[in-house]
Amino acid sequence: MxxxxxxxxxxxxxxxxxxxxxxxxxxxxxxxxxxxxxxxxxxxxxxxxxxxxxxxxxxxxxxxxxxxxxxxxxxxxxxxxxxxxxxxxxxxxxxxxxxxxxxxxxxxAGRAEAGLYTHSANTDVLAVNKPAELMKLVAVSNQNWQHDWKILKQLNFNGLYHTGKYTTMLDMLYKKRADVMLGPFYNSNDLSFTHNGETYLPISNFKVIMPDxxxxxxxxxxxxxxxxxxxxxxxxxxxxxxxxxxxxxxxxxxxxxxxxxxxxxxxxxxx
Missing domain, CATH: 3.40.190.10 (Periplasmic binding protein-like II)
Structure with missing residues (x-):
């Protein structure tokens, strides 16, 4: 080196x-x-x-x-x-x-929090307002993100897809091949972030505590x-x-x- x-x-x-x-x-x-x-x-x-x-x-x-x-x-x-x-x-x-x-x-430990983000056009996902309804959704993450993966498995989604690239996760949300991904909250007024001109938002009123x-x-x-x-x-x-x-x-x-x-x-x- x-x-x-x-x-x-x-x-x-x-x-x-x-x-x-x-x-x-x-x-x-x-x-x-x-x-x-x-x-x-x-x-x-x-x-x-x-x-x-x-x-x-x-x-x-x-x-x-x-x-x-x-x-x-x-x-x-x-x-x-x-x-x-x-x-x-x-x-x-x-x-x-x-x-x-x-x-x-x-x-x-316990200071970090994260949201369940989806594409801004996924209005049905953004309308979820009961924890039981989350179990009908499909999440996407990366198994290499061991901390995130363990939390998402704990939440018992209807499905949990692995993909190696962050950009692929966003694309899956955009194409409605997955419903949500775990993501840090942002400093925008509506907590949104944009990527390649597309906007992503968290489901309101639900958050995850990162216990480490x-x-x-x-x-x-x-x-x-x-x-x-x-x-x-x-x-x-x-x-x-x-x-x-x-x-x-x-x-x-x-x-x-x-x-x-x-x-x-x-x-x-x-x-």
């Missing part, structure tokens, strides 16, 4: 959105996490870069496209990449602690392993003390007061 930089695994679309969000600014000057491109993944990656810089880690960043958490974990275990662009759920990485450093908590904490995993098997985890934890502590992590999650919509009174439809204690 090239020891003159730090290699971060990221999805290509998140990388594009991140640079659109940063818009040429120095990451240390970013303190507002609102806007069209400020999705959860983008904001979490901004927090990562800001944390390592605040912690004194100065090497340049090199990106490599790796979409799925299990693949990122494997590459970190092998020392082929330094870290993931976004945090992972603790239950995804804890068993690999002998090969991965696990950062301080970025988001505590989020942490950045860092490979133990690179030349920069120790200074990187030390800088990351130092920077996260600074951001936490400033209230900036909470602010970022709220401004991105991931922690969202608009859904405070929505009904929780999963049983997080069983996870």
């Amino acid at each position: 090239d020891n003159s930089s730090v290699t971060i695994a990221i999805q290509d679309d998140i990388k594009t959105q991140y640079f659109e969000f940063i818009a040429g600014r120095n990451i240390l000057d970013v303190d507002d996490y609102t806007g069209l491109h400020a999705s959860r993944d983008v904001v979490e990656h901004a927090l990562l870069i800001k944390a390592i810089r605040l912690g004194g880690f100065t090497l340049p960043v090199k990106y490599i496209q790796v979409d799925h958490p299990p693949r990122r974990i494997k590459l970190m275990q092998q020392g082929l990449i330094h870290l993931s662009a976004t945090p992972m759920w603790l239950n995804e990485i804890k068993r690999y602690e002998h090969k991965l450093h696990i950062s301080k908590t970025v988001l505590a 904490s989020r942490h950045f995993p860092v490979s133990r098997h690179t030349a920069h392993s120790q200074p990187l985890i030390e800088a990351l934890d130092k920077g996260l502590a600074i951001l936490q003390a400033r209230g900036e992590i909470e602010k970022a999650y709220r401004q991105s919509g991931y922690i969202n007061d608009k859904v405070a009174q929505w009904q929780v439809i999963n049983q997080p204690a069983k996870m």
Whole structure:
């Protein structure tokens, strides 16, 4: 591995959105996490870069496209990449602690919530207003997203399809080959997001509690392993003390007061 930089695994679309969000600014000057491109993944990656810089880690960043958490974990275990662009759920990485450093908590267990998103034209799905009616729906997700997959299986949908690509999930909703997907809430007025000109909305009044904490995993098997985890934890502590992590999650919509009174439809204690 090239020891003159730090290699971060990221999805290509998140990388594009991140640079659109940063818009040429120095990451240390970013303190507002609102806007069209400020999705959860983008904001979490901004927090990562800001944390390592605040912690004194100065090497340049090199990106490599790796979409799925299990693949990122494997590459970190092998020392082929330094870290993931976004945090992972603790239950995804804890068993690999002998090969991965696990950062301080970025988001505590139970703080994260998600909605059941569908295409805006799927009016019958958006009209669902009783939990029992959810069992008639078909969900789509990715088995590599082990946390999401386990929650969706717990909800006993009429069907649960696997597809490896996020864009395929959206296409399935658009074509009504699936009804819903689990997704983070957004900072738009109606909680919607758009992709390729299509709009997606959550079913109102239903939400899922994500019963796990989020942490950045860092490979133990690179030349920069120790200074990187030390800088990351130092920077996260600074951001936490400033209230900036909470602010970022709220401004991105991931922690969202608009859904405070929505009904929780999963049983997080069983996870």
